[in-house]
Amino acid sequence: MAQVRRLVTDLPGPRSQELMVRKTDAVAAGVGTTMPVFAARAAGGVVVDVDGNHLIDLGSGIAVTTVGNSAPRVVAAVQEQVAAFTHTCFMVTPYDAYVSVAEALNRVTPGDHEKRTALFNSGAEAVENAVKIARAHTGRDAVVVFDHAYHGRTNLTMAMTAKNMPYKHGFGPFAPEVYRAPLSYPYRDGDLDGAAAAARAVDVIEKQVGAENLAAVVIEPIQGEGGFIEPATGFLPALAEWCRSHGVVFVADEVQTGFARTGDLFACDREGVVPDLIVTAKGIAGGLPLSAVTGRAEIMDAPHVGGLGGTYGGNPIACAAALAAIETIEADDLVGRARQVEELMKARLGELQAADDRVGDVRGRGAMIAVELVRSGTQEPDADLAKRIAATAHRAGVIVLTCGTYGNVLRFLPPLSISDELLTEALDLLTEAFAADRAATSQEAVAP
Template sequence: MDSGSLAARRSAAVARGVGSVISSYVDSASGGTIVDVDGREWIDFAAGIAVTSVGNAAPRVVEAVREQVGRFTHTCFMVAPYEGYVAVCEALNSLVPGDFDKRSALFNSGAEAVENAVKIARHATGRPAVVVFEHAYHGRTNLTMALTAKNMPYKHRFGPFAGEVYRAPMSYPLRDGGLSGSAAAARAIDAITTQVGVDNVAAVLIEPIQGEGGFVVPAPGFLPELAAWARSIGAVYIADEIQTGFCRTGAWFASAHESVEPDLVTTAKGMAGGLPLAGVTGRAEIMDAVHVGGLGGTYGGNPVACAAALATVETMRELDLCAAAQRIAALALPRLTELAARYPWIAEVRGRGAMLALEVTHPDSVGPNGPTPDPARTAALAKACHEAGLLVLSCGTYANVIRLLPPLVIPPDTLDRGLAVLAEAAAGL
């Protein structure tokens, strides 16, 4: 079966609203490459959107999944519990930043984790309001669409959305006039105080590095001041580490780069080697505030996914994938910086570890929010990469950011080849 035949079958069977970045269909994948059904090899700078950090079909994960499938595939932890769920919660409690007693609960997806974190915060505080930020992305369910900033394709004509969600200004160094982290935090705090009211705020929810919003890295000091302020008013500071977690940025969690200890952390994506699993981890007194039976779900913490997660964490420790992410940055950043120096339409290179991005703008054109975005050139760059066999993703509120998310186990020579393809694609624009 070739990609053309599969495309015809898809057209007849799959809802049109489900899109794909490339038209090829995958046959197999490994640490840094994907092979499609036509036999073409792709260099993978997407990792399933930061999911297959330990690589596809990672040996420990495969072995653990096979062993667990042979014993049992499902009982529902709420009906008949099992060790794997407990072990994953123990691992999360030990890995998530914070020198305090923690508890965890497991779910199916990042959006579900975010929804439950909001539920927990509201229950623990008795307050209704949730504060999120410009350019944020938190999921595709009704509540998480309300939390997400970008309309197309995530929110368009899907409303009305859940209420009591308020949006504050984000620290976006390229686009906020060079505000320091402290000044940006003061601006956000003032907006929350005047527009929401401190006694109404249940949670302040933020991605330490924004994902779909454009890999926005806030100015130093923004996150620590925001977290400290949230606690000072009795609100829950929630770090959405769904894309940034599990070694992606060169630390187990991106909050650690500024020594931030969130009250709650949401996780998913890279935690289970490609299987669907998510979690909420946080302060015991907040997590345990919810009544028995108030948290759960039929598939949350599925035993096969838990086995995969434990094997994924073992692999990350054994291979020191935090250091691997730092090595990827050390190799990639000089190359990306060189491209930015060569092409004035690359306004900024940013990111941490193996979470890197190029923001594409119109040279010498500045609007009210900084350099004028160039989504057309961004799409052309992504298309040129795809045509040359490099799988990259775009993102950003203005659809003008190319993001690079290679598996953390990508071989250096494969990474080098991918960067060369990107450079050649840029040269052709």
């Protein structure tokens, strides 16, 4: 597939418009879409819609197609497995691909201790199972999560998620025994360093929950939906050490950050943090639904036989894809590629920040980069600006996502197969979008 941006119609094109009418008539209204275009093909850093428009992909299906859409090894592995069998249920007649994925995850996740893995379908399902495992191991009930967190859309994970709209509004009551602690948020924390921010969080935990009641602390090493917030250096190690000293299970939710996305195989690797349990999904299987909980053998083995599982968990096709995705990451040095993407993106976005004070913060690691947008001369969140810039990018054929508790963050999650040329073109278009928006708002300000 040609790795170029090419628009042959206005967006959305006529075929996408027809399909959107059908979607409205057939699909529940609660299922929204970021862009009103329908995909027909995708590969590398490009998504082609049904009208033949080639779009630059800075979303990766929300960090899923990290190795690229239709990655060759993944395609070949899936085709071979489909021809063999599509499903037997691992809990009925097991198969070796599940075991091989577990062995691979035990090998590549942080720490050299003895590990076990269980496979599931989605990030939220894996997070729930991590909580189940922690409760079984500790005999305690309480779970601590953090401000701005996102952990999923099931009842328990909605309770663990911080943001009301669109994730929680109208869907309660939620699961009990979930408590929230303050996160390290360098852009908004002033001079509070990682150690001090961790001490603040621990103080809240000890006062409001008590270590003797606490089964697990669950945290995203870099937050996803919450705004790509990267805690200050020292925050995660201090929390992990407090957990160890109090018999609390430290759970790293690396659903979005895992598998080379952040310029390390896992985000915890950057500070040498070794979680008791690590939750993975998204980039694990090149686009197929799969998730996992991997952790210390004595913790993972705590639930009774039959207490973990599910009909589709560790589907053989998804397992084949996962093994191919992991092979691709290692063989093609996608960890190194993520660091190259970070260097290119941060250099350009830093220039944009220097030229436009509405870009309050540029942050993130690897191919997980964000800009937080604020009103000029302040740190006041500007969600409207984020919406305008994203809409302009979409019209130009660049897939861009927004996020953040305040809705004011543009997030960039390009596949690691994207070329420098496509990435540079996308950043050029974003720079133009900011300049055009600045000019338009300036004209509005001086209009009589």
